[in-house]
Each structure stands twice: as C-alpha cells, then as structure tokens.
Amino acid sequence: MKAIREARYTGASRMRIDAAREIDLIPPRNVVLYAVPLASDGDQRGLEAAAGEVLEIQGATDKEDPNRPLEILLYVPNRTADDR
Numbered sequence: 001m002k003a004i005r006e007a008r009y010t011g012a013s014r015m016r017i018d019a020a021r022e023i024d025l026i027p028p029r030n031v032v033l034y035a036v037p038l039a040s041d042g043d044q045r046g047l048e049a050a051a052g053e054v055l056e057i058q059g060a061t062d063k064e065d066p067n068r069p070l071e072i073l074l075y076v077p078n079r080t081a082d083d084r
Contacts, residue, residue: 011058012036012047023077 014034019026027033039046049055057072 012039013043013045020075020077023075025075 014036017033017035020033020035025033037043037046039048055074059068062068
C-alpha cells in the first residue's frame with residue numbers, strides 16, 4: 001500500500017485557509033477554503049492553468065461518500081500588470 005500511496009498523483013499543492021482577506025472572502029459556516037498556488041508563481045506543484053482551459057477536479061466518485069463536496073467554487077483574484 002505504501003508504494004501505491006507514494007506513486008499516486010496528488011495534484012496541485014493546496015493549503016486550507018480560514019479566509020482570503022485579499023479578495024474579501026470569508027466563508028460561511030460549513031464551507032472550507034483552500035489556497036491553490038499557480039505553477040507560474042514559482043510553485044513546482046502549483047496549479048498549471050491558463051484562461052480558457054478546462055480545469056479537471058478529481059476526488060471521491062461515490063455519490064454516497066459523506067466526504068464528497070456538494071459543490072466546488074473557484075475564486076480567482078484579478079491580476080494587475082504588476083502581479084504578472
């Protein structure tokens with residue numbers, strides 16, 4: 001089992017956060033936020049995404065799984081020319 005766990009693709013790095021104050025986002029009750037860095041920002045395990053591309057999210061496929069999220073929302077802050 002250890003070999004399987006080590007070989008699986010874990011996707012982009014992510015960190016659970018309480019709020020995203022820089023975009024005035026404070027989650028309501030029973031909502032979990034994660035920060036996902038972009039690979040273009042220097043994180044080797046960051047999300048590789050570009051405008052217009054499809055973002056695939058994989059996880060629990062069993063509809064009866066109590067850990068499966070009811071919905072997933074992606075919040076993306078606007079970038080200024082200075083951020084690029």
